[in-house]
Amino acid sequence: MTRYLSIFLTFARACLVRDMTFRANFVLECVTSLGWMAMNLAFYLLVFTFTPEIGRGTGWTKEPFFAFVATGLIINSIVQALFMPSAEELTEMVRTGGLDGILVQPLDAQFLLSMHRVDFSAFANGLVGVGLLAWAIPRLPQVPHPVAILLYPLLIACGVAILYSLVIMLAAATIHLGRNQSLYDFWFYLTNFSRYPAEIYSGPWGGPLRALCTFVIPILLVVNVPARVIAQPLTGQGGMMVAGTVFAAGAALGISRWVFLAALSKYRSASS
Amino acid sequence: MTAAASHSPPSGFLARRLQALRVWWTMLVICLEERLVYRGDFVLGTLMRFLPIVTQVFLWTAVFGATSTGSIAGYSRNDIVAYYLLTMVSRAFSSMPGLASGIARSIRDGSIKKYLVQPVDYVGYLLAARIAHKLVYYAVATLPFAGVFLFCREYFPPIPDWTTIGAFVLSLVLSFLLGFFMEATLGMLGFWFLEVSSIVFAYMLVQYMLSGHMFPLDMLRGIPTGVAGVSVADVVRFLPFEYTAYFPAAVWLGKVQGAELVRSLLVEAAWVGVMIVACRIAWWRGTRRYSAFGG
DSSP states (O other): OOHHHHHHHHHHHHHHHHHHHHHHHHHHHHHHHHHHHHHHHHHHHTTTTSSSSSSSTTTOOOHHHHHOOOOHHHHHHHHHHTTTTHHHHHHHHHHHHHHHHTSSSSOOOHHHHHSSSOOOHHHHHHHHHHHHHHHHHGSSSSSHHHHHHHHHHHHHHHHHHHHHOOOHHHHHHHHHHOOOTHHHHHHHHHGGGGSSSSGGHHHHHHHHHHHHIISSSHHHHHHHHHHHHSSSOOHHHHHHHHHHHHHHHHHHHHHHHHHHHHHHTOOOOOOO | HHHHHHHHHOOSHHHHHHHHHHHHHHHHHHHHHHHHHHHHHHHHHHTTTTTHHHHHHHHHHHHHSSOOOBBTTBOHHHHHHHHHHHHHHHHHOOOOTHHHHHHHHHSHHHHHHHHHEEEEEEOHHHHHHHHHHHHHHHHHHHHHHHHHHHHGGGGSSSSOOOHHHHHHHHHHHHHHHHHHHHOOOOOHHHHSOOOOEEEEEEEEHHHHHHTTTSOOOOTTTTOOOSSSTTTHHHHHHOOOOOGHHHHHHHHTTTTHHHHHHHHHHHHHHHHHHHHHHHHHHHHHHHHHHOOOOOO
């Protein structure tokens, strides 16, 4: 474990050195990333000019909703920074046969393929998320319970684990498809479901969709549970929700590991 | 007949037209084959484009559920759903993935020079390739589009009259040309900057928000600019972006009618004209300052 941590830190240091070599590009990437986020925040502000809350009686008024958005920013920025750049490279590695070089290394292939590149500019959105959370928390209708504050980082880690598992499974699909240029798009579209409170998925179509995105692909647990814990009063259901999320994160990691190894066993080198 | 004579350019009007048609057909076949090599990726990519609409439908249903009014900025809940689906059609015409970055890349790596020494109009070639690309896309995407529209038919108002349908089709064709020439002009900034990825990203950002892809632009009517009597929507209307997503959708939904419809179509055509001229000037000025990089 210490060996892997040390190797990961070496990767991270190398990426940081490279980013700092092209500082202007790094700043530009941060700015564009922040621009995209600012545009989304502007959209939410526009929505709140038409409605006092997202869904009648859901409690997702402006400030709690922005705590929700902040939680999503933090989780997504961690995943975007630590795992997405490496996963994106895998799609090309499979097509070109570059994966061969990884498989002969004396290290775990999943570790190497999912964590060898760190995009430090993606942390910019996470920092804004922390700022937005700091703005929203004092304005919430109720002060967060101390237990909620303790649970929040754990649930953030669970959210990251669930998204990481999804990234791994999507990247593993590359091995079957031969090419998966849509990986990033699919990732964006899939995480789109987690961008809003689960309560919006209601009715004859929304109910089953909510169940699917909670129990089959637990994408709705990623942001909803930590955000709910911090932004809404803890109720009796809170404990169940937290336990369910921790279980889902563990199960997702296990399943993604199995899917990845199964996909790897089907890999046939594309290189000459 | 000698070998040289058999490869000489065809003479006569009919022969030249046949030759041009053969070139177009070859390009179309190449595009089709390229698309179908990675079928799984292409079908997955096409179907995925509908996923954001699903969240938007639920989001706006929740927003309407929390408000006492049945209408927001002149849109009912059904109008909003229909609007988002129609903007997908607009974007299928006006979006030009990879065009600007591809032009800039060919300037940077020097591959553009082959078009400078051949009797081929580069912009014309790009336009032909893009039309072929779009035709292939429509051929494959029509079925999933038709399925989704059929599934969501209750959200749409009754089918409009033939004049509106004609205006809708015309607005889509113009949006294709506008999107093409805007992005081609952007790509040609590569003659001056070499790397235009950040400019393209900034353009995409502005375009996404101000084209109406994100929300109906009518919602900006109530947002003040600070100048008395001028809303953000009034400012956005002065820009060409709305014609690449909002305008065709608004035409189908009957939000733009009569004299305003004619005026808007003329403005859209004028923007196409402006961008064609801008693109030609950028090409003309750019090639004059171009130094061939690469081997």
